Amino acid sequence: EKSTKKSATGGAKKLSAYNKFMKTELAKVKVEKPSLNHKDAFKEVASRWKTAAENPKNAK
Structure with missing residues (x-):
């Protein structure tokens, strides 16, 4: 029998x-459009991610 519960030491990534x-942003877009x-x-x-400040590739 397999358990579907997460182990105590595990957790979400x-x-x-x-x-x-x-x-x-997906939630925002669904409200906007x-x-x-x-x-x-x-x-x-x-496409917003490409220019987003949160994108590490856009950090300066």
């Missing part, structure tokens, strides 16, 4: 900067 950005389907909303957010 920390989200990367990209994952955090996508999570928050409710007519967009998920795929198109995801594309919109991915």
Whole structure:
């Protein structure tokens, strides 16, 4: 029998900067443009990531 519970020593992986950005921005885009389907909303957010301050590649 396999257990589906996480072990006490395990846990969720920390989200990367990209994952955090996508999570928050995707929610914003879906509110701003409710007519967009998920795929198109995801594309919109991915394009925002390219110039986002949160993107480590844009750090100066």
